[in-house]
Amino acid sequence: MSLMQRMSTIFKSKVNSALDQIEDPRETLxxxxxxxxxxxxxxxxxxxxxxxxxxxxxxxxxQIQADQARYTDDAKRALEAGREDLARQVLEQKATLEANLGxxxxxxxxxxxxxxxxxxxxxxxxxxxxxxRTQKEVIKAQYSSAEAxxxxxxxxxxxxxxxxxxxxxIDRARDKxxxxxxxxxxxxxxxxxxxxxxxxxxxxxxxxxLRKLETAxxxxxxxxxxxxxxxx
Amino acid sequence: xxxxxxxxxxxEVEDDQMETLETMDGALLREVEGGHRxxxxxxxxxxxxxxxxGRRLDHDELRSSDLVVPAADFSLEEARDLLEPHGGEGKK
Numbered sequence: 001m002s003l004m005q006r007m008s009t010i011f012k013s014k015v016n017s018a019l020d021q022i023e024d025p026r027e028t029l030x031x032x033x034x035x036x037x038x039x040x041x042x043x044x045x046x047x048x049x050x051x052x053x054x055x056x057x058x059x060x061x062x063q064i065q066a067d068q069a070r071y072t073d074d075a076k077r078a079l080e081a082g083r084e085d086l087a088r089q090v091l092e093q094k095a096t097l098e099a100n101l102g103x104x105x106x107x108x109x110x111x112x113x114x115x116x117x118x119x120x121x122x123x124x125x126x127x128x129x130x131x132x133r134t135q136k137e138v139i140k141a142q143y144s145s146a147e148a149x150x151x152x153x154x155x156x157x158x159x160x161x162x163x164x165x166x167x168x169x170i171d172r173a174r175d176k177x178x179x180x181x182x183x184x185x186x187x188x189x190x191x192x193x194x195x196x197x198x199x200x201x202x203x204x205x206x207x208x209x210l211r212k213l214e215t216a217x218x219x220x221x222x223x224x225x226x227x228x229x230x231x232x
Numbered sequence: 233x234x235x236x237x238x239x240x241x242x243x244e245v246e247d248d249q250m251e252t253l254e255t256m257d258g259a260l261l262r263e264v265e266g267g268h269r270x271x272x273x274x275x276x277x278x279x280x281x282x283x284x285x286g287r288r289l290d291h292d293e294l295r296s297s298d299l300v301v302p303a304a305d306f307s308l309e310e311a312r313d314l315l316e317p318h319g320g321e322g323k324k
Contacts, residue, residue, distance in 0.1 A: 002254065003261035004235070004299040007314050011236075011300050117239060124241065127291030135294065158294030161236065169239045172310075 015160035026143060029136045032156055036129045039163050043125060046170045047118040053177040054111040057184055061104045064097050071097070075223070079230045084223070091222050095215045100187060107180050114173055121166050132159045235283050236297035238306070243286040253282055257299075264311050272308045280304055 071094035078087035135155045142148040233250055236242045245253060256279045263272040279301060289295065302311045 002257040003264060003311075003315065004253075004257050004301050007302070008236075008297060008300040010314065010317055012296070013317070121239065124291045128294060131292035131294055154296065155294045157296040161296055165236065165238055172239075 011161065011164055012157070014164050015157060026140055028156060029140060029152070032159060033129070033133060033136060036125070036132065036159060036163060039166060040122070040125055040129060042170055043118060043122050043166055046173050047115065047122060050111055050114050050118060050173055050177055053181055053184075054108060054115065057104055057107050057111065057180065060184055060187065061101065061108070064101055064104070068094050068097055068101075072226075076226055076230055079226055084227075087226065088219060088223055091219045091226075092215070094222075095219055098218075099211075099215075107183070110176070111180065114176060117169065118173060121169050125162060125166055128159055128162050233299065234289070234295055234297045235286070235299045235301060237280060237283060237301055237303055239303045241291075242289040242293075242295065242297055243283050244289065245283055245286040249282060249285070253279065256282065264308060264315070267308065269308050272311070276302065276306075276311075277304060 071090050075087040075090040075094070078084070078090060132155055135151065139148050139152050139155065233245045233247070234242055235245050235253075256275060260272065260275040260279060263275055280303075283301065300314075302314060306314075
């Protein structure tokens with residue numbers, strides 16, 4: 001069997017097992033509707049979590065930017081006092097922050113993407129729930145007809161599939177935000193303890209070396225510019 | 233045929249496209265089973281592009297899908313997990 005067929009079979013088995021537990025199909029409709037509303041709340045909460053995570057990362061970014069400005073001031077003061085060694089040290093720290101900033105920007109981008117997806121899921125689910133609510137009453141009213149039975153099956157499996165999909169999207173979003181929160185927390189802890197993460201350590205030693213070189217030349221440039229500024 | 237792209241929506245794929253889709257699908261399964269990450273991404277993208285040429289079902293259409301395909305951001309491992317009867321939920 002192909003990949004898409006296998007996925008769809010597994011998907012449907014999850015949907016059906018939830019609905020099979022109820023004997024009267026009319027109850028299934030009400031039960032399913034209640035489940036849909038619960039799920040909608042869950043999606044909205046999950047969306048709020050992603051927004052909170054993004055705001056946290058944005059605050060962290062603002063903090064780092066403020067720190068960078070402070071480091072520039074410190075370096076200037078060190079130069080004015082004739083301490084080029086100290087100025088260089090401060091600028092090296094600043095460069096380490098720069099690398100973390102890039103990582104935070106990537107995280108913000110990812111979280112924004114996640115937010116958009118969750119918003120789309122919410123809209124889609126709301127529309128489906130509303131359609132289901134209308135159909136539910138019609139089906140219940142004509143319950144004895146064979147046609148209603150077919151419609152019931154279609155409506156239930158159609159919405160069930162959507163719910164399984166949205167449920168999975170929520171789980172994935174949670175996994176992602178949890179990972180990011182953990183990283184943000186780790187960065188916070190390191191910053192407050194004064195031990196900044198080693199922004200240069202990558203798995204590829206050549207790249208690590210190149211990054212170090214780039215940073216060194218950046219530090220040199222900035223030092224030269226600052227020296228000009230303070231006239232030393 | 234109704235095809236669901238997970239987290240994206242359902243599309244109605246024309247019958248004359250189905251043969252192409254099935255061929256691509258077979259290739260995708262081979263890449264997943266073989267663990268070929270880059271080829272998996274490329275195949276998945278081709279499949280999604282083809283499906284998106286179909287009519288997108290309205291949000292208020294309640295129909296079940298004939299086929300289900302992962303979204304573009306599903307890793308190979310996540311896709312593989314969806315092929316397991318007990319995978320895809322609360323994993324880890």
